[in-house]
Amino acid sequence: MSDFIDLMNEAAIEAAAAIREVYERGTVAIEKPDGSPVTEADQRAEAIILAFLEASGLPVLAEESVAAGRIPELGERYFVVDPLDGTKEFLRRNGEFTVNIAYCEGGHPVSGVVLAPATEEIYWGGPRGAFTGKVIDGQIGAISALAVSRTEHPLRIVASRSHGHAALAELCDTLDVAEDVSVGSSLKFCLLAKGEAQLYPRFTPTSEWDTAAGQAVLQAAGGVVWGMDGKPLTCGHRDRSFLNEWFVAAAGEDLARRALAEMLRHA
Template identity: 65%
Template sequence: MIGLAGSPTVTDIAVDAAIIAAEVICDVYNRPIHVVTKDDGSPVTEADAAAETAIIHRLSETGLPVLGEESVAAGIVPVLGERYFVVDPLDGTKEFIKRNGEFTVNIALVEHGRPVMGVVLAPASGDIFVGDQSGAWSGRVVEGAVVDRRAIRVGLLPRPRIVASRSHGHAALEQLCRTLDVESDVSVGSSLKFCLLARGDAQLYPRFTPTCEWDTAAGQAVLEAAGGAVLTLDGAPMRYGKGELKFLNPYFVAAASRDLALAGASEMRRLIGS
């Protein structure tokens, strides 16, 4: 039984799984990286599969199903039910290959279609972000342990900062920035975009390009636990378990508040004509 006095919570287990996976990833990162191309054209390395195997092994004690990116790519999709984990063992494989440090381990717990717990760990820096029903916090992983833990919360500014590059983003992004009076770009790779919003470094993350559920679930959980919102362009919270859509997400906007997310979603609808 998870969560009884003296036993690890689901969040504890997920944090431990992420730390184990980060060690596996760093082992590969510190030597020549062999890259292959998946059927969808995206790159994958030995670190992706090895990290997912380590995560699934650690999560197995919960008895909950695990929806993992590499497992799905191999045709392994478990019966999910109403409560399950969503795992991206190495989000930002391109960043991993470039060795720029902007890649993460993502582990989320989904209940009834909503991510209620998330862990995002950047192996290269050791930065970790966690969100669950008790709130959101950040820290650093040093020699396998979390240190410098502190609560985080979204922060609102008169002119929001955006985690997207105007020069490399969707054609509509520049207009969105003008309409919402965006102050500046604070761009970063992988699910760290959600984490920058969660700790108040930025306020807006519009997504005009495709993502899958394992790309966003952990980051969404962290951001929502910190007081933010992630909405699809119809203004509804982004939901999970879309097996009939191959777990693809619609376009969405993440923001430091629901009102800002709604404003972003409305402008995105107008710009893309939907």
């Protein structure tokens, strides 16, 4: 059975080109009912991705479609899409925003693609492993394999002590964190996947389209993404408006278990 990596890569590359065009000339945002911003780039990118994925015949759970009330019956196999993860970063023009596309089976992200339009760095992962490359003239080059780093000395965490949850500083002290790195969007998962950090604890809610693609990439690189129940995050939870609660992403199960125990103290 296909993991749809090639199709998702093609869709992400085309969507990123549209996002970059809007980014370079500038745009304004409007506020969605939930208070979050949306731009022309979000909408154009999602339309492009949906057109590509239509060839699969599978349902697509996509952020802007959900915001407009278009929620498909998902079934066993479907895609989860965030056409522009990090719209606030996009508006701040700091480059830390991504295109996220994931393929799920039974609620579990099986494969995923994360592309950063500003740098044209692309990350993908699935049953065949995890990889990164550079998009040049619409084609992926400079491909290399990804693997997590389980060396915990020094332990690097993807979060900010000064801008995180009140419990984050205590967690950093308990786990003897040597360095914290702050980065926007699903690039957090990618930093773990390429071994530049080992832990990403999340103390605030996220949507499933924020995490599914990054989770697939990190898992393919050898890492884990667990909810507060100690099980891998899953998708398709219409009953909770497709929201995740707190979670932990880590380079390995032992680190995830220790971090989760500390997080549960503050739940």
